[in-house]
Amino acid sequence: MKRAEKTKYSFGIKGRIVLYFTAFVLLMLVIIFVVQIALVRSFYSRTRLRELDKISSMLSDCAGSDNMEERAYSLAANYKICVLIFETGSIGNGSETVSVESSPVCIIHHLPDNILEQYYEKALANGGKTVDTFGMYRPDGTDDAPEPSKGSIGRHGGLIKAVSVNIADGADGKKYVVFVDSEFTPYKTVDSLITYQFIWLSGLIIIFAVIAAALFSVNISKPLTEMNEAAKKLAKGDYETGFKPKGYRETIELAETLNYAAEEIRRSDALQKELVANVSHDLRTPLTMISGYAEVMRDIPGENTPENVQVIIDEAGHLTDLVNDMLDLSKIEAGTKKPEKTVFNLTEAIGEVIDRYSRFSLHDSFDICFEADGDVSVCADKTMIIQTVYNLVNNAINYAGDNKMVTVRQKLLRDAEDNAGQMTGKSCVRISVTDYGEGIPPEKLRDIWERYYKVDRSHKRAHVGTGLGLSIVKNNLQLHGARYGVESTLGKGSTFWFELETVADKENS
Numbered sequence: 001m002k003r004a005e006k007t008k009y010s011f012g013i014k015g016r017i018v019l020y021f022t023a024f025v026l027l028m029l030v031i032i033f034v035v036q037i038a039l040v041r042s043f044y045s046r047t048r049l050r051e052l053d054k055i056s057s058m059l060s061d062c063a064g065s066d067n068m069e070e071r072a073y074s075l076a077a078n079y080k081i082c083v084l085i086f087e088t089g090s091i092g093n094g095s096e097t098v099s100v101e102s103s104p105v106c107i108i109h110h111l112p113d114n115i116l117e118q119y120y121e122k123a124l125a126n127g128g129k130t131v132d133t134f135g136m137y138r139p140d141g142t143d144d145a146p147e148p149s150k151g152s153i154g155r156h157g158g159l160i161k162a163v164s165v166n167i168a169d170g171a172d173g174k175k176y177v178v179f180v181d182s183e184f185t186p187y188k189t190v191d192s193l194i195t196y197q198f199i200w201l202s203g204l205i206i207i208f209a210v211i212a213a214a215l216f217s218v219n220i221s222k223p224l225t226e227m228n229e230a231a232k233k234l235a236k237g238d239y240e241t242g243f244k245p246k247g248y249r250e251t252i253e254l255a256e257t258l259n260y261a262a263e264e265i266r267r268s269d270a271l272q273k274e275l276v277a278n279v280s281h282d283l284r285t286p287l288t289m290i291s292g293y294a295e296v297m298r299d300i301p302g303e304n305t306p307e308n309v310q311v312i313i314d315e316a317g318h319l320t321d322l323v324n325d326m327l328d329l330s331k332i333e334a335g336t337k338k339p340e341k342t343v344f345n346l347t348e349a350i351g352e353v354i355d356r357y358s359r360f361s362l363h364d365s366f367d368i369c370f371e372a373d374g375d376v377s378v379c380a381d382k383t384m385i386i387q388t389v390y391n392l393v394n395n396a397i398n399y400a401g402d403n404k405m406v407t408v409r410q411k412l413l414r415d416a417e418d419n420a421g422q423m424t425g426k427s428c429v430r431i432s433v434t435d436y437g438e439g440i441p442p443e444k445l446r447d448i449w450e451r452y453y454k455v456d457r458s459h460k461r462a463h464v465g466t467g468l469g470l471s472i473v474k475n476n477l478q479l480h481g482a483r484y485g486v487e488s489t490l491g492k493g494s495t496f497w498f499e500l501e502t503v504a505d506k507e508n509s
């Protein structure tokens with residue numbers, strides 16, 4: 001058989017697992033990076049704005065009280081903020097009630113009075129509160145002289161600042177405007193910290209992922225690789241190869257399936273070899289006899305006797321039997337032979353088979369008797385059943401004892417058992433064929449039903465059979481769902497039997 005073309009696969013299971021695993025980890029890292037950087041900025045800004053609002057509220061709460069200035073200083077120190085508190089009528093740098101400047105890049109301390117006034121107006125219009133944010137540029141790279149650039153919170157390459165304006169009712173009955181200036185600068189630090197951390201973490205995760213994927217893939221692919229090697233050996237004809245069921249569920253199942261397949265291949269290979277050996281042997285023996293006798297009859301005057309012609313006829317008949325048996329069996333085994341059931345008188349059919357036997361001069365000396373307890377009809381494939389009886393009687397004759405007696409019995413069973421030994425309540429007929437020959441050793445009783453099985457391969461020429469007879473019997477009976485069996489005692493003889501449901505019973509049921 002031509003070997004299948006070898007397909008080249010660029011990527012094995014190991015490579016694939018490592019690739020998918022690494023791709024998955026990379027995708028996760030990208031998602032984490034994007035989400036983290038984006039979220040951390042808005043999260044940080046929101047936290048800072050909330051903090052600014054809280055500080056403004058705290059300062060507003062103590063506006064006009066005795067500890068207003070002290071509170072402003074402590075909050076400024078704690079939160080790194082700048083504070084300006086004016087009475088509402090006197091907004092403008094220089095006229096403040098409290099001024100704390102803790103950062104060199106403070107905005108509120110550098111805003112012109114009119115802008116401060118504008119903020120107050122805005123807060124007033126906004127229900128007493130307003131917040132504004134700025135990106136600050138430091139063109140000279142110093143912390144001094146920042147140039148505020150109004151805009152949304154974001155990266156401006158420099159400082160991010162927020163100014164909150166709160167109008168408060170003071171404890172002393174006056175109205176105050178509280179300006180708080182806060183820095184949002186840690187962006188860059190946080191950014192670079194996260195990025196730095198992320199790069200290290202990503203590196204480590206990728207290394208671990210590749211190692212883990214490599215280990216996984218070796219683990220996953222190992223049983224498959226081993227099985228592949230074993231399968232290659234099997235393909236080369238090493239039928240003793242076994243597949244080790246190990247690894248995970250799928251590979252264990254695969255190994256079991258392959259072991260089963262290998263066992264079947266072994267079996268069919270052995271059968272095929274045995275078949276060739278048997279067939280060639282069984283064909284050669286009669287052919288040698290035929291040609292031998294024919295040559296003798298041609299070359300030696302006076303040898304052209306009816307006895308010699310009979311030998312040739314017998315051997316040719318044997319060949320025909322063999323070929324017919326082989327064809328029958330192959331048809332049954334291929335499933336093309338199906339029983340064509342008809343109702344027929346079984347007693348009569350068996351009687352005819354036995355009559356035919358007694359007509360053969362060869363079997364004249366045999367005493368074949370048929371004991372039937374009545375006329376029984378069955379619904380079955382007549383040809384198959386006759387063939388079954390014929391094969392059993394044939395065997396009984398071939399292996400009969402010195403008394404040359406064969407008994408065929410037909411017995412009606414009112415309440416027959418089924419295959420599980422349960423009473424069926426149905427009527428069956430049991431046909432048994434008994435001989436009084438050498439019998440079959442108990443350990444061989446199971447094997448005799450196998451095709452080409454012969455208990456004694458060196459048996460006498462007169463007993464040469466095809467080794468297919470009982471196999472055909474078994475297949476025929478199984479196709480009818482019939483019970484069958486054999487009882488044998490060494491030295492005393494054997495009884496082969498089978499049971500069929502009778503027709504009357506079928507009609508009643």
Ligand code: ADP
Binds near residue numbers: 435438440452464494
């Ligand atoms: P064969 O053509 O060799 O008889 P069978 O399949 O009919 O093949 O039988 C298988 C083997 O079973 C025989 O070779 C023989 O060894 C054994 N056997 C069958 N019938 C009998 C019997 N009645 N007595 C003893 N042995 C038997």
